[in-house]
Amino acid sequence: MGSRTDPADLSAERTQRILDVLRSIGPGEVVTYGEIAADAGYPRQSRFVGRVLATTDEEVPWWRVVNAAGRLVPGHEREQSALLRAEGVAVEGGRVRRATYGRFRG
């Protein structure tokens, strides 16, 4: 057996950590990719978060994730804004208000 860790395993571990953080996001909370990456223990790896969301089969609250500018997910803006509004999050002009993100919620 290889004593060196396979890249696939490292990737899987990061993926699990990120999924874990995603599952910890509660209703009404809105978090950025960078925040999720940092919470998972991988600061500055926000792109990885996007990839996980785009490829995973797990049921994670993807609609509670926005980019640093508060922009909604490209191609899912309509559904995402509907889901967020249903949780009481203010969405205006295809983006979430700054004051609504973070673990604090308002």
Added chain:
DNA sequence: TTGATGACAGACG
């Protein structure tokens, strides 16, 4: 193996 790509972020102009 290299180069391009991406549900990103931050700095610049």
Added chain:
DNA sequence: CCGTCTGCCATCA
């Protein structure tokens, strides 16, 4: 507000 460039790193042609 927008576009461009760099950093980050797995994935794909």
